[in-house]
Amino acid sequence: MSDHLSAATLNALADGELTEEELASVTEHLHGCPACTSHALQQSLLKSATERAGQRYEVPDELRRRMERIASSQSTPGRMVERRRSSLLSPSDGPAKWAGWAAVAALLLSAGGMAVFEVNERRVQTAAVQRKAIATELSDQHIATLAVNLPPQVLSSDRHTVKPWFQGKIPFSFNLPDNLPEGTKLEGANLVYLHNRPAAQLLYSIGSHRVSVFVQQRTTGTEDHAPAAEQEGFRLSSFNTRELDVVAISDVDPANLANLIGLIERAQVR
């Protein structure tokens, strides 16, 4: 038996299944064991990547409607009673009948207004969730890149090497800036996948800080969901063109990050 944490413990750690005492003991071990820390990180990354990849299939609209009908059938008898009761109104009900109709109309208008409000509210919430999800995926990818000791897939500071490397690998093209500010350097690039679509991950360094710039094709009908400005202590800065979505993520100060993303944005209009 080695001194390292067992696979079962690492799994339980990633799954949040350790008791407080176990967690304290594991945390203490991780402080002094880089190997186990690395494996714990791997487990955690594998779990979160599996979680994202597992969310694969959307409910078809027709199935949703069918299930709504089935699920709501439970309360159908009550509705039937209501309908029957309303049909008992006779023509002789006179003003009372019209007052009833007016009340129904007012109710419908009010319900319509509420429905529109709810749809808008839901849209706002969905956009917020999407922004957060994009930021999470980008930060996961950035952290994963920082965590490994291996060089990028294309290791070069020459934009004339980095850009052509993507030919045939991604279905779009982009420009890289000619001149970078002092202390800023292109380190290389990786081909990655974000939301199951290929993206170029450009790796820069600004001083001792690392920056990932993700460039992805803008799809038809894509709504403008810029990622959240901050995620797990990293700052994000983005822009988009008619063809591209570009997001930079780093722990460097915001001014330097904005400067770099500004240079990349200007390079696209060449």
Next chain:
Amino acid sequence: MTLLPWKRATRETNARPSSFEDLAMPLLPALYNVAHWLTRNPSDAEDLVQETFLKSLRGFASFEAGSNFKAWIFRILRNTYLTSRSGLAARRTVALEEELREDGESAPAAYPEGAIDRETPELNLIRLADRAALHGAMEKLPPPLLEVVLLCDVEEMKYKEIATILEVPIGTVMSRIARARAHLRESLESNSFHKGFRA
């Protein structure tokens, strides 16, 4: 970029709903997602979800208010799957009982240190943003391992809930999770090796 809305939907169920509709509809996206993974085709997945809804609606009177509705309906989905055409076919093609030792107590011995290869370069594993590769790796999992990954990682259920749904001891759940992750890691590493990452 798009995000499947089901995850959020399943988490926003704390408003003390009480009718079947209120409890079941927010779980529909998650149920369909798991059903599609298990059956591997949309038509069978729709049938499975519909059958699950009908069965759970019929049995809703016996559902104990305040207990775990999500675990309850997933258990119905899973049992319905096992007796479905695709479920029976999957069970026939996978030598489940031989491949997986179901005795939870002895399970840890099956993956002592081998489940995590400590010499494996991290990078091969961490190319996890390649969702196509992950989909491929998940598709290769035997059904008992796939379902535990879906419930644990995708549905974020606790081991105890998973044990209830699968009707197995917690030790077996842990064993399957370890095996599933080892399988995924192996597939991804093999995939990375064949693709070659260097320019």
